[in-house]
Amino acid sequence: GAGVSQTPSNKVTEKGKYVELRCDPISGHTALYWYRQSLGQGPEFLIYFQGTGAADDSGLPNDRFFAVRPEGSVSTLKIQRTERGDSAVYLCASSRTGGPNTEAFFGQGTRLTVV
Amino acid sequence: DQQVKQNSPSLSVQEGRISILNCDYTNSMFDYFLWYKKYPAEGPTFLISISSIKDKNEDGRFTVFLNKSAKHLSLHIVPSQPGDSAVYFCAANAGGTSYGKLTFGQGTILTVHP
Numbered sequence: 001g002a003g004v005s006q007t008p009s010n011k012v013t014e015k016g017k018y019v020e021l022r023c024d025p026i027s028g029h030t031a032l033y034w035y036r037q038s039l040g041q042g043p044e045f046l047i048y049f050q051g052t053g054a055a056d057d058s059g060l061p062n063d064r065f066f067a068v069r070p071e072g073s074v075s076t077l078k079i080q081r082t083e084r085g086d087s088a089v090y091l092c093a094s095s096r097t098g099g100p101n102t103e104a105f106f107g108q109g110t111r112l113t114v115v
Numbered sequence: 116d117q118q119v120k121q122n123s124p125s126l127s128v129q130e131g132r133i134s135i136l137n138c139d140y141t142n143s144m145f146d147y148f149l150w151y152k153k154y155p156a157e158g159p160t161f162l163i164s165i166s167s168i169k170d171k172n173e174d175g176r177f178t179v180f181l182n183k184s185a186k187h188l189s190l191h192i193v194p195s196q197p198g199d200s201a202v203y204f205c206a207a208n209a210g211g212t213s214y215g216k217l218t219f220g221q222g223t224i225l226t227v228h229p
Contacts, residue, residue: 033215042219095215104215106158
């Protein structure tokens with residue numbers, strides 16, 4: 001498809017389990033972003049990749065959260081020892097570059113529910 | 116610490132009238148501002164942006180106004196249409212960081228009645 005694709009759309013997991021969320025950016029986009037949106041709030045920045053490297057991971061809440069983008073395209077957000085407070089919609093976005101006037105396109109998100 | 120605030124959780128307007136959505140920010144390092152629109156079960160979609168060197172940017176029915184001294188921006192939709200009903204997010208970017216690293220407000224739910 002032409003847009004940003006996120007899988008799965010929904011994920012229910014038990015507290016303490018490990019989860020992986022996948023993002024397929026728009027082809028050719030070098031910049032990729034992960035955001036988290038809790039109920040009633042706006043998206044909150046987690047991490048930004050430029051190519052394969054994490055250029056800014058200042059938004060990751062703690063060391064249970066980790067993200068990779070090994071080939072500069074698909075990215076995986078990994079959450080260890082999930083907690084109920086991790087329940088949210090996780091959004092991925094990509095842009096052609098990380099520079100000015102380059103719009104970020106969002107995927108539809110993965111709704112994570114930790115029970 | 117909410118650096119971008121949308122103080123109106125919801126707004127209801129009649130079709131054909133003007134919709135005005137407001138946003139305030141506190142971080143003086145923000146120099147690029149955007150509005151996103153979000154329908155249920157979809158990701159946010161870019162609507163319009165403005166650089167801090169401007170005070171107005173217009174695109175069709177959508178106009179964004181920026182008042183730097185007041186640290187306030189607004190989105191005007193004229194005329195409003197039922198299809199505009201969605202959640203609108205104000206977002207800001209600080210100079211020197213990637214343009215995709217955005218700080219979002221909480222959102223305003225706009226309902227346009229036929």
